[in-house]
Amino acid sequence: MVNRKDRDFILAIDQGTTSTRAIVFDRDGRPVASAGQEFKQFYPFEGGVEHDPMEIWQSTLSVCRDALAQDIGASNIAAIGITNQRETTVIWDRQTGAPIHNAIVWQDRRTADRCRALKEQNFEDRIVAKTGLLADPYFSGTKVAWILDNVPGARARAQQGELAFGTIDSWLIWNLTKGDRHVTDVTNASRTLLFNIHDLTWDDDLLEWLAVPHNILPDVQECVADFGQAHADHFGQTIPIMGVAGDQQAATVGQACLRPGMAKSTYGTGCFILLNTGDKCVSSQARLLSTIAYGVDKKITYALEGSIFVAGAALQWLRDELGFFTSASETERLAQAAGETSVYVVPAFVGLGAPHWDPYARGAIFGLTRNTSIPDIVRATLDAVCYQTQDLIKAMEKDTKVATGTLRVDGGMAANHWFLQRLADLTGCSVERPQVIETTALGSAYLAAMGAGLIAGLDDIEARWCCAASFEPRLSADQRAALNDGWQRAVARTLSVPEERSE
Numbered sequence: 405m406v407n408r409k410d411r412d413f414i415l416a417i418d419q420g421t422t423s424t425r426a427i428v429f430d431r432d433g434r435p436v437a438s439a440g441q442e443f444k445q446f447y448p449f450e451g452g453v454e455h456d457p458m459e460i461w462q463s464t465l466s467v468c469r470d471a472l473a474q475d476i477g478a479s480n481i482a483a484i485g486i487t488n489q490r491e492t493t494v495i496w497d498r499q500t501g502a503p504i505h506n507a508i509v510w511q512d513r514r515t516a517d518r519c520r521a522l523k524e525q526n527f528e529d530r531i532v533a534k535t536g537l538l539a540d541p542y543f544s545g546t547k548v549a550w551i552l553d554n555v556p557g558a559r560a561r562a563q564q565g566e567l568a569f570g571t572i573d574s575w576l577i578w579n580l581t582k583g584d585r586h587v588t589d590v591t592n593a594s595r596t597l598l599f600n601i602h603d604l605t606w607d608d609d610l611l612e613w614l615a616v617p618h619n620i621l622p623d624v625q626e627c628v629a630d631f632g633q634a635h636a637d638h639f640g641q642t643i644p645i646m647g648v649a650g651d652q653q654a655a656t657v658g659q660a661c662l663r664p665g666m667a668k669s670t671y672g673t674g675c676f677i678l679l680n681t682g683d684k685c686v687s688s689q690a691r692l693l694s695t696i697a698y699g700v701d702k703k704i705t706y707a708l709e710g711s712i713f714v715a716g717a718a719l720q721w722l723r724d725e726l727g728f729f730t731s732a733s734e735t736e737r738l739a740q741a742a743g744e745t746s747v748y749v750v751p752a753f754v755g756l757g758a759p760h761w762d763p764y765a766r767g768a769i770f771g772l773t774r775n776t777s778i779p780d781i782v783r784a785t786l787d788a789v790c791y792q793t794q795d796l797i798k799a800m801e802k803d804t805k806v807a808t809g810t811l812r813v814d815g816g817m818a819a820n821h822w823f824l825q826r827l828a829d830l831t832g833c834s835v836e837r838p839q840v841i842e843t844t845a846l847g848s849a850y851l852a853a854m855g856a857g858l859i860a861g862l863d864d865i866e867a868r869w870c871c872a873a874s875f876e877p878r879l880s881a882d883q884r885a886a887l888n889d890g891w892q893r894a895v896a897r898t899l900s901v902p903e904e905r906s907e
Contacts, residue, residue: 411482414852415471415643416845417464419488419572420651421509421673422720424460426467427842428476429849431858433868435842439470446506451513451754451763454506457494460572461579465638478639483646484580485852486631487654487844488572489673490595493547495558495569495620501583504555504567507575508547511674511713511754515546516763527613534600534607536685536694541763542711544571545597545614552615562620569620571596573648577631580645585632588622590699591653599624601685601696604704626699627653628855647851649698651844652676656697656707657851658843659812660869662862667800667808670844671817674757675715675789677796678707679804690799691759700854700862708803710796711757714767715789716817718751722785728778735782736822742779746771748894749784756899759799764900771890786823790830791891797831810834814843821873828875832884835875 413436418425422445428437441463446454472478491510496503508514522528522539531539541547548569552559561567570578571592577585593599593606598616600607606621625631631645649657652670656678659668664682669675678697685694685706697707719735722728729738748770750756755763769781797808811833817823818841828835840846853859877884 411480412858413476413480414483414485414849414856414858415468415481416485416487416849416852417468417576418651418842418845418848419460419464419486419576421489421511424463424467425845426464426471427845427849428471428474428481429846431853433840433846433850435840437471437474437476439467441467451516453509453511453754455492455509457496457503457507457575460507461576464576468639472639478641478643481643482858483644483852483856484634485647485848485850486573486576486645487649487651487848488576488592490571490592490650490652491542491544492572493544493551493569494572494575495548495551495567496575496578498566498568498583501578504558505551507572508551510542512547513541513754513763515541515550518546518549519763522613531597531610531613534602534610535594535597536601537595537597538691538693538761540761542757543595543597545610545616548620549615562617565619567620568622570622573650574622577645577648580634580638581632582635582637586622587625587631589625589627589629589648590696590704591627591650592648593624594696595650601694601706626702627851628700630855644856645852646855647848647853649848649851652678652709653696653698654847654851655814655844656680656847657865658840658845658847659814659838660866661812662866665806666812667810668812668814668843669793671715671789671813671815673715673717675712675793677710677793677800679800679808681706681708681804686803688799688803690802691761692796692799692803693758708800710759710799712789712792712796713754713757714751716815717753718749718785718788721751721753722782728782732816733819735786736820738779739783739786739822742777742783745780745783746773746890747776747780747784748890749781749788750894750898751785751788752898756895758796760895760899762899765898768894768898770894770897786820786826787830789817789823790827791888793827794831794888797833808833810836812836812838814838814841824873824875825878828877829879830884830887832877832881836871837873839870839872
């Protein structure tokens with residue numbers, strides 16, 4: 405039996421790329437109940453990745469009910485926090501609530517040629533100046549335009565105000581409130597290519613360049629705000645939605661990286677490093693992203709971000725497509741069995757993110773010999789995530805002129821001790837894992853708890869963070885450099901050439 409007080413818990417919805425989770429946290433940030441559910445991935449063509457928005461909504465409703473049924477009950481929930489896969493794009497009918505197309509996932513590459521055209525027309529520098537983002541199909545803006553141009557009648561309906569666009573947070577809020585609220589938060593808005601992160605407004609120039617009508621857009625609020633009430637039909641009574649942030653920004657809050665210079669790295673489907681830069685929006689010279697980390701109490705905190713598109717997804721590939729193991733937990737044993745290997749895996753299944761930003765690159769394995777084994781390839785795949793992390797850390801150090809000494813880590817891969825030691829070895833950073841590794845959900849819970857008055861503010865969050873395990877580098881600088889040289893040669897062979905850059 406859970407020891408509880410009335411309305412003393414937060415329900416966190418963590419809607420990710422491959423699964424939806426609901427976790428109930430107490431006011432001290434301890435998880436007391438959870439439920440999860442995977443959902444189907446659609447690959448309609450090479451480089452295309454889609455989700456069924458209705459399946460996402462139904463999975464969200466299901467896991468929330470399952471978590472609340474674990475001796476909690478809706479009457480004990482003070483507020484709901486939402487965190488979500490960012491950039492994934494949904495457009496739906498305002499009257500019926502029905503999506504007009506599958507959700508186009510952040511990994512999707514179908515708008516690569518449109519992004520290339522923006523660069524050729526010299527729009528990218530202006531886009532970077534306003535959004536902190538590059539002209540890349542990763543982001544939502546070109547996905548919105550693609551749906552409007554490819555679903556018959558959609559553009560005309562959008563211009564008439566019949567359609568609504570949202571990232572997954574907006575889609576969930578719309579459904580939770582039964583269409584009462586069409587809103588998003590500043591972090592999700594900042595990932596659309598449509599939002600000016602300096603003026604904090606939907607930008608008319610960006611909307612014109614990307615051919616997106618203004619009346620399709622949600623209202624934008626801070627991360628701690630009144631996002632509406634989850635309807636009583638869903639959980640038996642209304643529950644306020646008080647905190648929202650995109651998954652990587654929520655993890656930044658959950659990891660208490662709340663001071664300039666603090667960095668976290670989340671290892672889920674992809675890997676994303678955010679470095680807190682405080683109230684200064686740092687313009688990257690190393691092809692990183694400048695983004696909003698969070699907005700609380702009328703104050704915006706910025707971050708530098710490096711995005712790796714494939715991390716845990718590469719292990720899923722080894723498991724599901726190649727059948728190398730049945731559970732990701734086996735990768736630790738397999739990697740230990742391999743020893744050092746000359747094999748390099750570059751998991752560019754959907755192109756390469758920072759610092760290369762090559763949507764046309766594709767995955768490859770280098771250094772195969774007759775005696776290459778399954779453990780060798782598993783180890784090389786884990787190594788690839790570490791090497792890509794090192795690339796991002798070096799880029800951040802170039803931008804900030806400050807060495808990154810400590811990296812706080814979370815996500816599913818953070819349960820692998822071998823991986824975290826290897827991460828320390830190949831980056832040269834101290835690696836810290838917190839007691840609660842579900843920091844994405846925890847961050848959204850903290851934001852909602854602030855809105856509900858259960859915790860006082862950001863300083864309260866910082867005081868709650870606790871390190872459960874730390875890993876120090878064991879390799880020498882020369883050993884690290886030699887291994888990295890091999891990685892850089894492998895990546896160079898993977899990058900696309902101009903004649904390959906077509907859909």
